[in-house]
Amino acid sequence: xxxxxxxxxxxxxxxxxxxxxxxxxxxxxxxxxxxxIGSSGSGKxxxxxxxxxxxxxxxxxxxxxxxxxxxPRVNADLARRGMGIVFQAFNLFxxxxxxxxxxxxxxxxxxxxRGEAERNALDLLERVGLADRAGSYPExxxxxxxxxxxxxxxxAYSPRLLLLDEITSALDPELVGEVLALVRExxxxxxxxxxxxxxxxFARQVADRVVFLDGGRLVESGPPDQVLGEPVHPxxxxxxxxxxxxxxx
Amino acid sequence: xxxxxxxERLAYKRSRSRRSTLVALLSTAVFAxxxxxxxxxxxxxxxxxxxxxxxxxxWRSLPAILEGLxxxxxxxxxxxxxxxxxxxxxxxxxTLRSPVWxxxxxxxxxxxxxxxxxxxxxxxxxxxxxxxxxxxxGVPNDFVVLGGVALVLAYTAYVAEVFRAGIESIHxxxxxxxxxLGLGPRQTMRxxxxxxxxxxxxxxxxxxxxxxxxxxxxxxxxxxxxAVRAAQIEQARSFNFTPYVVAGLLFVLLAVPTARFxxxxxxxxxxxxxxx
Ligand SMILES: Nc1ncnc2c1ncn2[C@@H]1O[C@H](COP(=O)(O)OP(=O)(O)OP(=O)(O)O)[C@@H](O)[C@H]1O
Ligand SMILES: [Mg+2]
Numbered sequence: 001x002x003x004x005x006x007x008x009x010x011x012x013x014x015x016x017x018x019x020x021x022x023x024x025x026x027x028x029x030x031x032x033x034x035x036x037i038g039s040s041g042s043g044k045x046x047x048x049x050x051x052x053x054x055x056x057x058x059x060x061x062x063x064x065x066x067x068x069x070x071x072p073r074v075n076a077d078l079a080r081r082g083m084g085i086v087f088q089a090f091n092l093f094x095x096x097x098x099x100x101x102x103x104x105x106x107x108x109x110x111x112x113x114r115g116e117a118e119r120n121a122l123d124l125l126e127r128v129g130l131a132d133r134a135g136s137y138p139e140x141x142x143x144x145x146x147x148x149x150x151x152x153x154x155x156a157y158s159p160r161l162l163l164l165d166e167i168t169s170a171l172d173p174e175l176v177g178e179v180l181a182l183v184r185e186x187x188x189x190x191x192x193x194x195x196x197x198x199x200x201x202f203a204r205q206v207a208d209r210v211v212f213l214d215g216g217r218l219v220e221s222g223p224p225d226q227v228l229g230e231p232v233h234p235x236x237x238x239x240x241x242x243x244x245x246x247x248x249x
Numbered sequence: 250x251x252x253x254x255x256x257e258r259l260a261y262k263r264s265r266s267r268r269s270t271l272v273a274l275l276s277t278a279v280f281a282x283x284x285x286x287x288x289x290x291x292x293x294x295x296x297x298x299x300x301x302x303x304x305x306x307x308w309r310s311l312p313a314i315l316e317g318l319x320x321x322x323x324x325x326x327x328x329x330x331x332x333x334x335x336x337x338x339x340x341x342x343x344t345l346r347s348p349v350w351x352x353x354x355x356x357x358x359x360x361x362x363x364x365x366x367x368x369x370x371x372x373x374x375x376x377x378x379x380x381x382x383x384x385x386x387g388v389p390n391d392f393v394v395l396g397g398v399a400l401v402l403a404y405t406a407y408v409a410e411v412f413r414a415g416i417e418s419i420h421x422x423x424x425x426x427x428x429x430l431g432l433g434p435r436q437t438m439r440x441x442x443x444x445x446x447x448x449x450x451x452x453x454x455x456x457x458x459x460x461x462x463x464x465x466x467x468x469x470x471x472x473x474x475x476a477v478r479a480a481q482i483e484q485a486r487s488f489n490f491t492p493y494v495v496a497g498l499l500f501v502l503l504a505v506p507t508a509r510f511x512x513x514x515x516x517x518x519x520x521x522x523x524x525x
Contacts, residue, residue: 054425081431091426095444105430108440153430 003066004029005161005192006051011060013046020046022216023060028161028194033187035203035224036196038213039239044196045088047213048163051194052085064161081109084154085163088196092138092146092153098125099134102153110157117156124152128182144175151182162186164195168202180206200243204228212236303491310483310492317479318499321465324393324475328400329461335405340412341438357409364406369464373399377471396468404461411453415446455511459504466500476500 004027013021020043028034036044049055051062053069053076062070069079092101102121106112112120125131128148130141138146147167154162164183168176176199184206187193197203203210203224210227212220212235220233231237251259288294342350342357364372376399381390389395419442427437447454469478476496483492 049425052429054429077428077431077433080429083429085429087422087426089422091422093423093426093441093445095448104440105432108436109431157431 002030004063005032005065006194007061007063007066008047008051009061009063011047011050011062012058013043013050013055014058019216021050024213024216024218025060026211026218026221028192030192031187031190032208033183033191033193033195033206034209034211035207036194036211036213037198037200037203037227037239038196039242040198042213043216044213045165048085048165048194048196052083052163053080081157082160083163084157084159084161086147086150086154086165086167088165088167088169092149094138096137097134098130098136098138098141098149101138101149102156105153105157121152121156124155125149128152129178144171147171148175148179148182151179155186160192162191162193162195164193164197166196166198168197168199176202200228200240212239214239300490301494303489306483306487306489306491307495310480310487310495313479313483314476314492314496314499317474317476318496318503320393320473320475321462321468322503324397324400324468325462325465328397328404328465329458331401332404332408332461335401336408336412337443339405339409340416343409343413344416344438361406361409364402365410367403369399369403369467370470372403373467373470375399376402377468392471392473393468396471396473400461400464400468404457404464408454408457411450411457412446414453415450416442418449419445451514452511455507455514459507462503462507463500466496 006026006028008024008026011021011024012019024043024047026034036047038044046055050057053062057070060070061068064079064082067079068074069076092098093104096104099118099121102124103112103114103117106117106120107114122131122134125134128151130145130148130152133141133145133149138149141149147170151164151167167183168179171179180202183193183195187206195207207224209221210224211218212227212231212233214235220227220231220236227236228240231240339357339361342353343361345354373396377392377395380388380395416438423441423445424437427441428434432440466475466477469475469481472478474482476499480492480496484490
């Protein structure tokens with residue numbers, strides 16, 4: 001059995017006295033798409049930020065390709081180069097054009113010449129349907145368009161692991177389908193993806209595995225049909241019933 | 250193709266705006282005449298005009314004052330550039346978190362606290378008269394240079410705080426986004442935080458620039474022959490205050506372009522970020 005791309009082991013994260021992650025363990029293997037579900041405030045974003053080393057862990061480890069990157073002796077900037085993250089709220093750089101947003105990391109972190117970086121960026125923007133907006137500034141784009149630029153930006157340096165934090169929560173249904181297709185395409189191209197989402201239909205269609213986060217713990221994990229169709233844990237059932245009642249499954 | 254309705258509406262809007270312009274012109278004219286008549290009929294006016302607005306003396310003192318103003322302008326440009334660079338450095342030092350930088354960070358904090366609180370006039374005396382009195386080798390004895398040093402010391406402290414406020418106003422998510430792309434702390438500061446911070450504090454910076462324009466006139470207390478000093482010399486010669494008014498008006502004229510520039514800058518940012 002090969003080493004998983006990402007291995008989260010007993011991660012604990014507290015904010016003040018509030019324990020948001022309480023010993024979370026999770027593996028993501030190569031080419032695998034894992035979705036994290038859970039109610040609002042359950043710690044999905046926090047988990048992704050911990051994996052991306054944007055938060056300091058209070059306990060546990062994050063391993064990338066078997067290397068413990070949560071070790072304070074490891075250079076977090078280098079470790080992050082293997083990961084791309086798209087945030088829940090759009091975090092494009094408002095003072096840069098769409099094209100500059102996408103080419104920034106390749107140019108300054110990976111030393112790709114500008115011409116080549118821009119050609120790649122335009123290809124990526126084409127794929128997310130925004131090639132004609134390359135010269136626009138983020139504020140001139142709709143929320144959905146901004147999010148697609150953010151995805152293109154995260155893909156621009158071919159990260160080994162893609163972290164997606166509710167990337168569809170601000171998109172209208174038409175665009176959700178488009179982004180869904182994009183994510184599926186990425187999965188088929190061999191990407192390894194860990195994503196948080198509120199969209200159960202999305203999780204069901206795209207994920208190889210679904211994990212349910214509740215009160216800072218992973219209470220259930222398995223194939224989407226099992227976790228979403230025949231959940232065993234009472235908390236999962238309760239959560240899914242609420243979602244079904246809200247008409248979102 | 251515009252509809253009949255829209256054409257009619259546009260015509261109405263145009264006639265309204267013509268009417269507004271006319272009303273504004275008329276009311277301004279009436280107001281100006283009323284103020285003019287009131288002032289001209291005031292009992293002290295001839296004396297005021299004689300000692301503040303004497304055209305002949307104004308004309309005679311203008312060359313000397315302009316020459317002085319040229320010195321002010323040169324001081325302004327050199328000091329302005331130095332202040333920008335140094336203030337950015339001090340502000341960046343104050344936002345560094347790594348323990349290696351602790352001594353520099355502490356030094357920057359002490360510097361800002363000290364020079365922001367010190368009255369500029371005291372600083373000018375200390376630097377302008379105090380430093381040369383020490384007779385140390387390498388200390389310049391040119392009052393213009395010494396005055397400039399005092400201005401730079403004082404304004405760097407102010408402007409550093411403006412920059413720091415700008416840096417701290419950038420949402421942490423911007424830093425997170427930059428770091429997640431693999432940018433190091435310095436790249437994040439230079440490429441993501443500072444450009445946004447500078448844009449955000451531009452109005453405050455321009456405001457400080459206007460203040461600096463005026464305070465450049467303070468080097469006259471050291472004896473440098475700038476516009477203020479030149480006016481003082483002319484005033485002593487003619488026993489008339491008109492030279493001061495001339496110098497004052499020139500400083501005001503100098504501040505106007507900065508204000509217009511600030512407006513234009515604001516409009517440009519608006520157009521680029523909010524426009525279609
Ligand atoms: N920087 C912070 N300081 C203090 N508390 C925080 C911080 N970030 C998150 N939290 C808390 O941690 C908990 C989990 O937040 P998180 O954003 O991970 O939830 P989430 O599962 O992503 O929710 P949502 O579905 O609404 O995005 C929340 O109770 C939140 O208030
Ligand atoms: Mg979240």
